[in-house]
Amino acid sequence: MTGSEVPPSFRLAYVPGVTPTKWVRIWNERLPDVPLTLVAVPAAEAADLLRGRGADAGFVRLPVDRTDLSAIPLYTETTVVVIPKDHLVAAADEVSVADLADEIVLHPLDDTLDWERPPGRPALERPATTADAVQLVAAGVGLLVAPQSLARLHHRRDLTYRPVADAPQSRVALSWREDGTTDQVDDFIGIVRGRTVNSSRGRSAPAQAQSKAQTQAQAPAQSKAKPAAGKQAGKPGGKSAGTSTAKGSRTGSATPKSGRRGKPRRRS
Structure with a gap:
């Protein structure tokens, strides 16, 4: 890593009342090399924090101005x-x-x-x-x-x-800058939406394609190895030697029968 390169990281903002523990745990399991930093922010300041790049994404309360922010509604609170x-x-x-x-x-x-x-x-x-x-x-x-x-x-x-049955309700959403949709933001969106680690969507698709290509590349080598094993079995001293041994054991088993036919009779 050169001096100008910065190690990847992800800053996640959250407003009071939101508990991001589950999503943070999944992130740490899937991306242990990318540290996630939590940023607590008052609900009224969350949108400005994202616009000012104080966080890569954040859990906010709707409504937010979507002129420059994207948002995925997650749930509605009682x-x-x-x-x-x-x-x-x-x-x-x-x-x-x-x-x-x-x-x-x-x-x-x-x-x-x-x-x-x-x-x-x-x-x-x-x-x-x-x-x-x-x-x-x-x-x-x-x-x-x-x-x-x-x-x-x-x-x-x-x-x-x-x-309170007829009161307004608060909706929680995941939000981020429209021009700040990085690979890490895509990864976190996948986690929040419940995509599995083997999902074909998102950044996991290239990895699956690479794995499939490696499997296909290994297949011809394995198919070439099978005829070699067959030729080995057909070499002299292999199958023919086993057949000869089997015949020999059947020939030997006939010997006691011929011996019983020559048993002398008693004299009267």
Whole structure:
């Protein structure tokens, strides 16, 4: 490697609530020579991080401006309301936005839900982050509506959550720069989409073609070796010698029969 060459690497960004552990494990199994670095980023800053080449790809929350970013939607999260365990809402299995009309519902500045109009009554001030809003819920200031993964991320023993049936939902996607689709990005897209290591799609195709070519090249050499083995079996002292031995054993087995025919009779 020359001084100007840089060893390959892959930087993967992820927003709060997303757990990339499974995909990172598969990457390390398939590409152990290409280190993967995780980059935590707030949801509101993820798109700018990718545009600024701070990461090769990233798990983001939709929507994103697709003018210069590509995105593959992965899954949609359940929306929940975070409440104290002794709150009346905790008695229900599921609630609606209308059920929260009389409640103070906190609306943090980093909210990832696309509200046309947030539910409930607004608080005097908007918390800076979802983590701050959770602390306020624990203090009895109000309730919080958020994606379920964020409720789990900021879990507290004195809080619980319930699904909100008719609330907007947050969608998670894998995104990257359109002009930054490198081999490593292609590899990670394949992993996220569930392609196996032997898939014919992606970069594994050239490797399969090379393996097939090597197999075909070895086949003529193996077919030439088979006639040689046949000629070896037909050499003098091979099959003919075995036949002679077999005949000899049958001839020898007839000798005791001729001996029994010559046995003398007793005299009367």
